[in-house]
Amino acid sequence: MPHTNQQDHIDAMLHETRVIAPSEEFQARARVTREEYERRYRQSLEHPDEFWSEVAGELYWMKRWEQVLDWQEPHAQWFVGGQTNVAYNALDRNVQHGLGEKRAIVWEGEDGEVRTYTYAELLREVKKAANALLGLGVQPGDRVTLYMPLIPEAAVAMLACARIGAVHSVVFGGFSVSALSDRINDAQSKVLITADGGYRRGQPVPLKKNADEAAQKTPTLEKMLVVRRVGTPVDWQPERDVWWHEAVEAASGEHEAAPLDSEHPLFILYTSGSTGKPKGVQHTTGGYMVGTYLTTQAVFDLRDDDVYWCTADVGWVTGHSYSVYGPLLNGATVVMYEGAPNQPDWGRFWEIIQKHRVTILYTAPTAIRAFMQHGDEIPGRYDLSSLRLLGSVGEPINPEAWMWYWRVIGGGRCPVVDTWWQTETGSIMLTTLPGAFPSKPGSAGLPMYGVEPALMTHDGEELGADDGGLLVIKRPWPSMLRTVYGDDERYRKSYWGEIKGVYFAGDGARRDADGYYTIVGRVDDVLNVSGHRLGTMEIESALVAHPSVSEAAVVGKPDAVKGESVVAFVLVQDGYTVDPTELRAHVTREIGALARPDAIIVSDALPKTRSGKIMRRFLRQIAAGQEIQGDTSTLEDPGVLERLAATPPA
Ligand code: WTA
Numbered sequence: 001m002p003h004t005n006q007q008d009h010i011d012a013m014l015h016e017t018r019v020i021a022p023s024e025e026f027q028a029r030a031r032v033t034r035e036e037y038e039r040r041y042r043q044s045l046e047h048p049d050e051f052w053s054e055v056a057g058e059l060y061w062m063k064r065w066e067q068v069l070d071w072q073e074p075h076a077q078w079f080v081g082g083q084t085n086v087a088y089n090a091l092d093r094n095v096q097h098g099l100g101e102k103r104a105i106v107w108e109g110e111d112g113e114v115r116t117y118t119y120a121e122l123l124r125e126v127k128k129a130a131n132a133l134l135g136l137g138v139q140p141g142d143r144v145t146l147y148m149p150l151i152p153e154a155a156v157a158m159l160a161c162a163r164i165g166a167v168h169s170v171v172f173g174g175f176s177v178s179a180l181s182d183r184i185n186d187a188q189s190k191v192l193i194t195a196d197g198g199y200r201r202g203q204p205v206p207l208k209k210n211a212d213e214a215a216q217k218t219p220t221l222e223k224m225l226v227v228r229r230v231g232t233p234v235d236w237q238p239e240r241d242v243w244w245h246e247a248v249e250a251a252s253g254e255h256e257a258a259p260l261d262s263e264h265p266l267f268i269l270y271t272s273g274s275t276g277k278p279k280g281v282q283h284t285t286g287g288y289m290v291g292t293y294l295t296t297q298a299v300f301d302l303r304d305d306d307v308y309w310c311t312a313d314v315g316w317v318t319g320h321s322y323s324v325y326g327p328l329l330n331g332a333t334v335v336m337y338e339g340a341p342n343q344p345d346w347g348r349f350w351e352i353i354q355k356h357r358v359t360i361l362y363t364a365p366t367a368i369r370a371f372m373q374h375g376d377e378i379p380g381r382y383d384l385s386s387l388r389l390l391g392s393v394g395e396p397i398n399p400e401a402w403m404w405y406w407r408v409i410g411g412g413r414c415p416v417v418d419t420w421w422q423t424e425t426g427s428i429m430l431t432t433l434p435g436a437f438p439s440k441p442g443s444a445g446l447p448m449y450g451v452e453p454a455l456m457t458h459d460g461e462e463l464g465a466d467d468g469g470l471l472v473i474k475r476p477w478p479s480m481l482r483t484v485y486g487d488d489e490r491y492r493k494s495y496w497g498e499i500k501g502v503y504f505a506g507d508g509a510r511r512d513a514d515g516y517y518t519i520v521g522r523v524d525d526v527l528n529v530s531g532h533r534l535g536t537m538e539i540e541s542a543l544v545a546h547p548s549v550s551e552a553a554v555v556g557k558p559d560a561v562k563g564e565s566v567v568a569f570v571l572v573q574d575g576y577t578v579d580p581t582e583l584r585a586h587v588t589r590e591i592g593a594l595a596r597p598d599a600i601i602v603s604d605a606l607p608k609t610r611s612g613k614i615m616r617r618f619l620r621q622i623a624a625g626q627e628i629q630g631d632t633s634t635l636e637d638p639g640v641l642e643r644l645a646a647t648p649p650a
Helices: 007-014 024-029 034-046 048-056 086-099 119-135 152-164 177-187 207-215 244-250 285-299 317-329 348-356 365-373 399-409 488-496 536-544 580-590 616-623 639-646
Strands: 061-063 067-072 075-080 103-108 114-118 143-147 167-170 191-195 198-200 203-205 223-227 241-243 265-271 279-284 307-310 333-337 360-363 389-393 416-419 453-456 469-473 503-511 517-522 526-529 532-535 549-559 563-572 599-603
Touching (some): 034 048, 048 285, 086 103, 086 285, 103 119, 103 152, 103 348, 114 119, 119 244, 143 177, 143 207, 152 191, 152 265, 152 317, 167 177, 207 223, 265 317, 279 285, 285 317, 317 333, 389 399, 399 416, 453 503, 526 549, 549 616, 599 616
Parallel strands (some): 143 167, 143 191, 167 265, 191 223, 223 241, 307 360, 360 389, 563 599
Antiparallel strands (some): 103 114, 198 203, 265 279, 526 532, 549 563
């Protein structure tokens, strides 16, 4: 069993034996039956060219591919020689198929404002925004950074980039000025799309102000396109700044989607790894489109009359694949909500479901646990009878939270699909298709079409069922990342170089006799805080950038709501004292509030081996308040553990 950060979760999983079957009614109508899954899964592995050609053939290609896959490990090209456009498939194609008057986006602001776009209206907005971007000098292949609230313009901007072949890089609106400028600089973006602000817990978040500050350190940035969302006053640089509403309104509504090579880059999305700065995960056009199209349809059992709500912000991969691309490619009605789940109170999600008659809800375990903490009574006040399917993503879901979600939110009638995947995989990799298979609370389930998972040791030895091991994928799949932007070496090393010949996910997992995979957590120095990936290294670098800190070690501590919380052990720089409040504010400035340590332990030493390596295993135990277990004899000064354990966290 590899080490993971979530021992409690593993223990719970090991004792979990419940099996929840979908209702007869759900099964009878399910898009994918068990037989169908088994037949198509087999086909996808035995005749991948035939399988993927069938799926890709359901979408529109300006030029058909000549070869399904060209695999020169670790580099894959899918649908080689084909030309297509993701925005065309998400919009023009659906309008042509008669969905012009169907609602594409139903958006609700945190302040209660509601806006609806039909497919025809969304298409028109995207064409205008595409022309506006062209007018700002954006060329195919240019990078455009988005730093936006969750408003319809965010989806419009992404699709407009896709339409002209510009590469979007969405930076979550909760990230700090320096996180934003680092990402703009790494991508060398020419244009930044932002807003005057966005609402979060009743307050406007000053996005434009942050963007202005970031822009002082980003030499490649030429233009800033600004959506007016909250109406607060903003600083304005007339030669650089352009109002979205002026540029987009003035732009022509005529635009032909650019035919793009299947491997043309679609977007970059930064995510944390175990070492170094965040990686710009790069996805391309054809494979990502096919992967998100197929999985959204199959996993969410999508039908014409569904009202589908994925609560993820577009700043994360879930927001890319399952708030925007996947559902729109399938012509679904997508609900978007701008704000916090507890604004004005913990009933907000349920009110949205009741009001818009949401049928499919896809959210994260951290949110489910937070709702659960506030009791059954709040959701009980709302009519949730429109729901027919629930999904979970982002981190392992503990069986208790699963059962609560199923019982209280789903009324015991909605299947819950737990979906395992990553920024790098682009689309869902493991799940139990609803209607085809029973769920086992806490277990992600079976591989999606074309996904060939295995459990291995670090030496590449394959393990059998019930042995815990490292989760790997044994062959490329269409929506996989193609490289790390600007750092192909890091791509080779991190994914296909850890264990020879397979994709290394960085997660530990088990498999049971039915073939269900249970993810037990990261095996590297990546934390998962409220479903957000954070590298311990990133937080440590932020801490030591503060003058009062000479050295820092960050670990995760199990947290009942967030999954994990950040605990920082810091050594004080001579001549300084550490002010925990100031240090937390500093981390917020450097990365964002999501990385702020919950506990800070100030110390005179860290547990190091004689060769100077910090033994984080012991720090995790101290952070969790556990007895020290394991061999401490390799430590330079074993006494440090006792001193740390005796130091109250600040
Ligand atoms: C974790 C989010 C257990 C896992 C889509 C993975 C999960 C990381 C699940 C990717 C799940 C995601 N069960 N763990 N259903 N979904 N994870 O890149 O550790 O933000 O490696 O992508 O989240 O996080 P990322």
